[in-house]
Amino acid sequence: MSTTYKLDTSTSRANPTPQPMKRLTVPAIQRRKVEGVCAQPIVMLTAYTARTAQLLDAHCDMLLVGDSLGQVIYGLPSTVPVTLDMMCAHGAAVVRGSYHSVVVVDMPFGSYEASPEQAFASASRIMKETGAAAVKLEGGEAMAPTIAFLSARGIPVVGHVGLTPQAVNALGGYAARGRSDAEADKIVNDAKALDEAGAFAIVIEGVVEPIAIAATKAVTAPTIGIGASAQCDGQVLVTEDMLGMFERTARFVKRYETLADTIEKAAQQYAADVRDRSFPEAAQTYQPKS
Numbered sequence: 001m002s003t004t005y006k007l008d009t010s011t012s013r014a015n016p017t018p019q020p021m022k023r024l025t026v027p028a029i030q031r032r033k034v035e036g037v038c039a040q041p042i043v044m045l046t047a048y049t050a051r052t053a054q055l056l057d058a059h060c061d062m063l064l065v066g067d068s069l070g071q072v073i074y075g076l077p078s079t080v081p082v083t084l085d086m087m088c089a090h091g092a093a094v095v096r097g098s099y100h101s102v103v104v105v106d107m108p109f110g111s112y113e114a115s116p117e118q119a120f121a122s123a124s125r126i127m128k129e130t131g132a133a134a135v136k137l138e139g140g141e142a143m144a145p146t147i148a149f150l151s152a153r154g155i156p157v158v159g160h161v162g163l164t165p166q167a168v169n170a171l172g173g174y175a176a177r178g179r180s181d182a183e184a185d186k187i188v189n190d191a192k193a194l195d196e197a198g199a200f201a202i203v204i205e206g207v208v209e210p211i212a213i214a215a216t217k218a219v220t221a222p223t224i225g226i227g228a229s230a231q232c233d234g235q236v237l238v239t240e241d242m243l244g245m246f247e248r249t250a251r252f253v254k255r256y257e258t259l260a261d262t263i264e265k266a267a268q269q270y271a272a273d274v275r276d277r278s279f280p281e282a283a284q285t286y287q288p289k290s
């Protein structure tokens with residue numbers, strides 16, 4: 001898929017003009033896993049802005065507007081303070097910036113746990129205001145009735161088991177899960193419960209590898225691993241982590257770039273140019289027409 005860019009004179013920004021294409025759908029993602037095998041692994045990355053979505057879209061099957069934007073964009077200490085307003089604003093931007101991927105928006109902490117009805121009100125607001133195709137919510141067996149309620153009412157849901165960051169206060173940190181037999185059994189049972197409830201995909205985060213493999217084999221829905229296993233049916237990473245925007249990341253992050261260094265070097269050079277008046281040059285200034 002190729003994208004051509006033209007300058008939009010009303011915004012003075014280059015906007016992509018997409019080739020005619022059909023956006024991937026939730027059923028198409030579901031159909032990737034046949035009799036327990038996902039021949040074409042699902043590629044998912046997080047996106048919070050229209051521009052990032054434009055750059056990632058052609059390479060991904062799914063874009064996740066993760067509540068990790070709390071830390072990555074807003075500098076919050078965890079995902080707990082993230083609001084529905086934030087998720088709706090960033091979700092809409094990512095839908096505007098994408099043409100190909102299935103966009104999934106995280107339901108923030110406190111917006112769905114009280115009851116299936118509360119979850120429906122929040123999820124329907126997200127879908128109306130953003131145009132996203134699906135929502136994601138965290139939690140195991142306890143969330144199965146909510147997932148069944150939403151799925152039966154036309155809201156596709158991605159589940160999220162294992163390390164669930166919204167529960168950081170209950171879990172006591174972000175350590176990998178599934179090291180004890182009881183915890184391992186719970187993670188596999190949680191995945192099965194979400195699968196039976198109708199989750200169309202399940203994120204498995206921060207679990208010891210054999211448990212991620214067991215959960216993947218135990219469910220019909222595709223699993224999407226993060227800190228889990230290459231044998232999951234797909235993978236997701238926080239884009240800023242894999243681009244090297246942060247000095248410290250979880251062990252499971254593979255850095256494909258070192259963007260923090262690139263940005264710092266550019267800022268340093270810009271500051272030097274401003275201070276010695278070598279910027280702007282003739283090419284960046286307007287002169288009277290002669």
Ligand code: KIV
Nearest residue numbers: 046066067068203226
């Ligand atoms: O919020 C997020 O970005 C996520 C992924 C890390 C799975 O939930």
